[in-house]
Amino acid sequence: MKKHICLKVLLTALTLALIAGCSKNQEALILWTDNVEFASYVELFNSSQKEVKVAAVYKSDLINNLSDKKNSTSPDLIAGSWLLCGIQKKIFSPVNKVFSEDLKEEDFYPELLESGRSRKIQYLLPVSFNLGAFVFDSENLEYVNESNTITTDQIKEYSKNFNVKNKNGIYEKMAFAPQWNPDFLYEVLRTNDVKFKIENSELKFNIPLYENTCKSLIDWTDTINTSYNEEKDFAFKYLYTPFNKQVMQQKSLFAYTTSSRLLSLSEDQLDEIDFRWFIQNGKSPVQEDMVMIGIYRKSKNKNAALKFIQWFMNQTSQEQMLKCRIEMNLDTNTFGIAGGFSSLISVNEQVLPVYYKYLLAKTPASSIPKSPTSYPSEWNAIKKEIIIPCMLSEISGKHDSYALANSFKEWVNSKKED
Numbered sequence: 001m002k003k004h005i006c007l008k009v010l011l012t013a014l015t016l017a018l019i020a021g022c023s024k025n026q027e028a029l030i031l032w033t034d035n036v037e038f039a040s041y042v043e044l045f046n047s048s049q050k051e052v053k054v055a056a057v058y059k060s061d062l063i064n065n066l067s068d069k070k071n072s073t074s075p076d077l078i079a080g081s082w083l084l085c086g087i088q089k090k091i092f093s094p095v096n097k098v099f100s101e102d103l104k105e106e107d108f109y110p111e112l113l114e115s116g117r118s119r120k121i122q123y124l125l126p127v128s129f130n131l132g133a134f135v136f137d138s139e140n141l142e143y144v145n146e147s148n149t150i151t152t153d154q155i156k157e158y159s160k161n162f163n164v165k166n167k168n169g170i171y172e173k174m175a176f177a178p179q180w181n182p183d184f185l186y187e188v189l190r191t192n193d194v195k196f197k198i199e200n201s202e203l204k205f206n207i208p209l210y211e212n213t214c215k216s217l218i219d220w221t222d223t224i225n226t227s228y229n230e231e232k233d234f235a236f237k238y239l240y241t242p243f244n245k246q247v248m249q250q251k252s253l254f255a256y257t258t259s260s261r262l263l264s265l266s267e268d269q270l271d272e273i274d275f276r277w278f279i280q281n282g283k284s285p286v287q288e289d290m291v292m293i294g295i296y297r298k299s300k301n302k303n304a305a306l307k308f309i310q311w312f313m314n315q316t317s318q319e320q321m322l323k324c325r326i327e328m329n330l331d332t333n334t335f336g337i338a339g340g341f342s343s344l345i346s347v348n349e350q351v352l353p354v355y356y357k358y359l360l361a362k363t364p365a366s367s368i369p370k371s372p373t374s375y376p377s378e379w380n381a382i383k384k385e386i387i388i389p390c391m392l393s394e395i396s397g398k399h400d401s402y403a404l405a406n407s408f409k410e411w412v413n414s415k416k417e418d
Contacts, residue, residue, distance in 0.1 A: 027053070030054075030073055031079060031308070032079070032080070033056055033059070033078070034058065034060055034062055035339065038338070045311055048311065052304045054308055062078055063085060063086050063376070076299040076305045077293065080291060081290065082375070082380075093296065098306055098309050102314070107345060107346065108126060108343050108344065110366070111369060112371050125292060125293050125309065125343065126290060126343035127290075127342075128338040128339060128340035129291070129340050129369060130259045130340040130341065131277050131368075132285070134278055135244060135254070135262060135273045135274070135275045136253055136255075136273065136275070137247045137253075140247070144274075148276060148277055149278070149279045149368070151280055155254060158253060159174075159253065173250075173252070173253075174225060174230075175253035176252060176255075183388075185395075187256075190285040191283075192209060192280075194206060194213055198376070202405065202408070203386075211400070214394045218397075221395065244262075259340065260287075260335050260340055263336065263356055267357075277364055277368065279368060284369060285370045285372065287340075289380070290340075291339065313343075313344065315347050315351065318344065319351045322337075326355070341363075348364070382408070382411070386411055389407070
């Protein structure tokens with residue numbers, strides 16, 4: 001946390017210095033971002049040519065900050081998370097001109113590129129993304145198939161072979177339980193295509209689909225792990241360490257995480273474990289904080305902004321970004337490009353495995369990533385404070401789906417009071 005605060009301060013200082021130092025022949029662009037990795041990317045771009053200079057400004061809430069009258073300067077470029085909702089708000093300028101012989105639409109993951117489009121007009125380009133993954137001890141490979149992916153049905157099947165009770169009927173080994181990782185509960189909702197919408201301060205969703213998803217999780221618990229309380233007791237007894245350490249105890253088989261957390265581990269830690277990408281029906285939902293980039297519609301330097309995007313969306317440039325981190329020893333505890341897999345297929349297949357040997361033959365296929373639903377920036381708080389607690393309550397048998405809608409109303413009212 002302290003490191004990120006220092007980087008944010010550094011971004012502001014560099015911005016002021018850059019703007020003051022630009023010559024009359026140089027175009028100075030302002031890039032707003034909530035991703036501190038862009039500080040080094042901007043510096044690399046500025047050193048690669050002399051015509052355009054970009055200054056990065058850190059903003060924690062990019063879309064909502066645009067309406068803040070306290071801002072002394074508006075951006076030309078916006079790069080970060082939770083930007084999809086900005087398309088409907090007509091915040092971005094078209095970037096279709098970015099495509100050329102050097103950068104084709106086919107270079108991107110198709111669903112991710114499509115998510116930044118409206119009525120055949122490209123407003124946002126995907127920068128990076130992350131997927132859900134299940135990790136396990138390398139010594140337990142006998143329980144898991146050799147595919148790069150894993151489904152809920154496979155997890156349940158592997159669990160039957162792994163779970164062990166002692167003579168007193170107490171679990172000594174339990175492969176995995178949905179409640180152990182709240183984020184996984186939410187991922188199951190997404191794989192079942194449960195989508196939410198906020199209308200007139202109410203949370204709208206397909207109630208039968210939501211309830212069926214919760215019932216399937218209850219059935220998982222009852223069929224594979226006997227009961228919710230036995231899962232909870234096992235977790236209390238054994239699962240008090242980080243996800244990668246949990247599976248090393250040989251008490252549980254799987255732990256759920258994301259590619260950003262997994263591939264931010266040290267080489268020594270990764271040597272001890274293996275992993276599979278979580279999919280359902282051949283798709284893996286991309287984490288909702290997917291990083292994207294676009295040009296602000298009020299920018300007066302759109303052509304110059306396009307030059308930065310064209311430079312950024314290039315395999316050679318992104319390889320330089322990775323090299324720069326290593327050569328400058330920029331240990332920011334982040335994985336890949338802007339904290340995730342690159343949106344460029346070739347970078348993931350040809351470049352990332354050079355720097356992350358654990359991705360050799362394990363790069364997700366281009367057909368796997370499924371684009372996230374467009375949600376506002378406060379959605380992460382809604383998910384963690386409302387949706388996941390309500391799911392946990394429902395699968396434990398305490399509440400039903402009506403509690404979710406009511407909890408959201410209470411949350412909205414509490415925000416109004418604040």
